[in-house]
Amino acid sequence: xxxxxxxxxxxxxxxxxxxxxxxxxxxxxxxxxxxxxxxxxxxxxxxxxxxxxxxxxxxxxxxxxxxxxxxxxxxxxxxxxxxxxxxxxxxxxxxxxxxxxxxxxxxxxxxxxxxxxxxxxxxxxxxxxxxxxxxxxxxxxx
Amino acid sequence: xxxxxxxxxxxxxxxxxxxxxxxxxxxxxxxxxxxxxxxxxxxxxxxxxxxxxxxxxxxxxxxxxxxxxxxxxxxxxxxxxxxxxxxxxxxxxxxxxxxxxxxxxxxxxxxxxxxxxxxxxxxxxxxxxxxxxxxxxxxxxxxxxxxxxxxxxxxxxxxxxxxxxxxxxxxxxxxxxxxxxxxxxxxxxx
Numbered sequence: 001x002x003x004x005x006x007x008x009x010x011x012x013x014x015x016x017x018x019x020x021x022x023x024x025x026x027x028x029x030x031x032x033x034x035x036x037x038x039x040x041x042x043x044x045x046x047x048x049x050x051x052x053x054x055x056x057x058x059x060x061x062x063x064x065x066x067x068x069x070x071x072x073x074x075x076x077x078x079x080x081x082x083x084x085x086x087x088x089x090x091x092x093x094x095x096x097x098x099x100x101x102x103x104x105x106x107x108x109x110x111x112x113x114x115x116x117x118x119x120x121x122x123x124x125x126x127x128x129x130x131x132x133x134x135x136x137x138x139x140x141x142x
Numbered sequence: 143x144x145x146x147x148x149x150x151x152x153x154x155x156x157x158x159x160x161x162x163x164x165x166x167x168x169x170x171x172x173x174x175x176x177x178x179x180x181x182x183x184x185x186x187x188x189x190x191x192x193x194x195x196x197x198x199x200x201x202x203x204x205x206x207x208x209x210x211x212x213x214x215x216x217x218x219x220x221x222x223x224x225x226x227x228x229x230x231x232x233x234x235x236x237x238x239x240x241x242x243x244x245x246x247x248x249x250x251x252x253x254x255x256x257x258x259x260x261x262x263x264x265x266x267x268x269x270x271x272x273x274x275x276x277x278x279x280x281x282x283x284x285x286x287x288x289x290x291x292x293x294x295x296x297x298x299x300x301x302x303x304x305x306x307x308x309x310x311x312x313x314x315x316x317x318x319x320x321x322x323x324x325x326x327x328x329x330x331x332x
Binding site: 078112 | 312314
């Protein structure tokens with residue numbers, strides 16, 4: 001019993017320190033931009049009948065952190081990407097200032113639709129822990 | 143000496159003006175010439191963007207029977223022009239129909255005039271409207287009601303074209319009057 005306590009106490013302390021850091025340390029990001037690219041040949045591949053899914057049909061952004069969507073058309077043809085048409089080589093930088101769910105038409109998607117969910121900035125400890133955990137999980141599953 | 147100093151100040155000011163405030167709208171880069179329109183205006187004149195060179199053009203697509211998106215968009219654009227006061231003379235709203243079967247020049251003039259008498263509508267044949275929609279990536283879909291009437295779901299972004307005729311930015315639907323005033327002020331500065 002005493003031995004188990006000796007092992008679990010440091011683990012508990014480490015967990016509390018990690019949670020405190022995750023909840024109270026300010027989140028720093030290197031860029032507010034979330035970049036998505038349409039690679040060259042996307043249209044041709046799709047026209048040839050190959051399913052091409054470049055983007056998730058649902059994107060999640062967070063105010064104050066990654067709240068600028070940067071779309072880049074590297075394909076040889078114009079693409080309707082989000083709320084605009086983009087010529088080959090063009091970029092579209094769309095900032096968000098309100099947390100909401102945005103629906104856009106998008107020819108880069110097989111469904112023709114794209115949803116961008118903009119979440120509020122995580123300011124409370126629990127929301128910071130949640131944000132960090134999700135980022136870690138998404139990075140790991142990529 | 144004073145002239146040189148004034149010139150220096152002007153150059154520094156211009157540099158800050160170009161690199162300064164960010165637009166609220168989504169910005170396209172590089173900004174390219176806006177696709178030209180070949181339509182008929184609700185004012186009885188041919189409708190092309192070259193007509194409005196020297197002005198900032200806000201271009202959007204919709205239809206006069208629209209009861210949801212279009213009235214809100216047009217009221218917002220009219221509100222922005224009112225708030226800009228005398229500077230609004232440098233702003234032209236162009237609203238192109240996606241419903242050429244029902245919207246002719248007179249219908250668009252009446253509809254747009256209820257928001258702002260300076261707004262110009264774009265009408266044309268189905269083929270002409272399709273070409274305009276395609277060049278701006280505008281989608282529209284007719285939804286038939288049980289009684290045979292129909293509405294049209296359509297793209298609702300507002301295209302912002304600068305004084306030189308370049309497509310600079312795209313404002314998604316739902317932005318406020320103040321957001322438009324903010325961006326128009328920047329675009330009007332050049």
